[in-house]
Amino acid sequence: MTGFRHRLLPAVLLPGLALLAACGGFPLQADPERSAELGRPGTTSAPSESEITARPELTLRQRPDPAAAAAAASIEAAAGSAGRLPGDADLDPARRGPEVLQFLGIRPGMTVLDLYSGGGYYTELVALVVGVSGQVVAHNNPPYLDFAGQELAARFTPGRLVQVERLTVPDDGLQLPPKRFNAVLMIDVYPDIYFADGEADGRRVDGRRLFAEVYRSLRPGGILGIADHATLPGAPPEVAGTPGSVDPARLRRELEAAGFRYEARSDVLLQPEAAGVAPRYPSAQRGREGHVLLRFRKPRD
Numbered sequence: 690m691t692g693f694r695h696r697l698l699p700a701v702l703l704p705g706l707a708l709l710a711a712c713g714g715f716p717l718q719a720d721p722e723r724s725a726e727l728g729r730p731g732t733t734s735a736p737s738e739s740e741i742t743a744r745p746e747l748t749l750r751q752r753p754d755p756a757a758a759a760a761a762a763s764i765e766a767a768a769g770s771a772g773r774l775p776g777d778a779d780l781d782p783a784r785r786g787p788e789v790l791q792f793l794g795i796r797p798g799m800t801v802l803d804l805y806s807g808g809g810y811y812t813e814l815v816a817l818v819v820g821v822s823g824q825v826v827a828h829n830n831p832p833y834l835d836f837a838g839q840e841l842a843a844r845f846t847p848g849r850l851v852q853v854e855r856l857t858v859p860d861d862g863l864q865l866p867p868k869r870f871n872a873v874l875m876i877d878v879y880p881d882i883y884f885a886d887g888e889a890d891g892r893r894v895d896g897r898r899l900f901a902e903v904y905r906s907l908r909p910g911g912i913l914g915i916a917d918h919a920t921l922p923g924a925p926p927e928v929a930g931t932p933g934s935v936d937p938a939r940l941r942r943e944l945e946a947a948g949f950r951y952e953a954r955s956d957v958l959l960q961p962e963a964a965g966v967a968p969r970y971p972s973a974q975r976g977r978e979g980h981v982l983l984r985f986r987k988p989r990d
Contacts, residue, residue: 767817
């Protein structure tokens with residue numbers, strides 16, 4: 690009978706003691722080294738298998754997203770590819786192609802439109818990321834094509850970038866298939882439409898119609914990424930109206946009016962100037978802030 694009581698006592702008392710500790714009845718002894726590690730600024734600690742078993746929410750908070758990790762690896766591999774056009778890698782510190790694609794969520798297998806793609810720096814990097822299971826449409830209007838013709842001839846030599854479809858149409862002739870694209874890029878081109886529907890190729894550009902076409906071409910949940918030189922808040926009108934500049938607040942209002950949802954802003958394109966790297970478009974105009982990168986999304990519902 691005594692042996693039975695000895696076995697029964699821990700079974701009854703231990704759960705009660707645990708409950709008392711959880712309710713604050715007496716303090717538990719902390720591991721000083723573990724506490725110091727967790728309290729160190731900027732330090733995270735991967736959960737142990739026993740912690741994951743006891744607290745399943747840790748897997749959602751601390752375990753990396755496999756798809757995001759695979760996308761980041763694809764972008765890193767694309768940036769380091771020996772097959773890139775000679776000279777493109779030298780542009781990375783200023784144009785920040787890998788960081789831009791990471792922010793916009795470009796992944797293998799996507800279908801992406803590079804609108805007004807110019808010489809194709811971003812087109813090629815996107816093509817290497819999406820791979821042969823994806824597709825890229827490189828759009829230019831006739832003036833852009835004339836400007837970048839020599840660079841494009843080298844970029845699209847036979848056998849290169851087989852997953853890229855080239856599309857050359859005037860601004861007012863752009864017609865895109867509905868719900869085709871996972872993402873649309875507009876890099877250093879928004880002012881061509883932004884300023885009072887400015888003229889291009891001798892014709893007026895209908896900005897509202899153009900962005901309605903882009904919206905229609907995106908799949909639900911698709912991304913629109915826009916990067917351009919931004920004006921400082923409160924900059925005088927003559928600066929905000931300078932070609933090559935955009936007012937991010939106005940841009941956001943106009944795209945939200947077109948149905949897009951604003952998601953995030955990145956200042957990754959501001960870093961090269963701060964680090965002493967020559968900016969892509971040097972400017973001495975008063976009121977310039979530097980390049981800004983914005984991400985919008987077409988709602989899923």
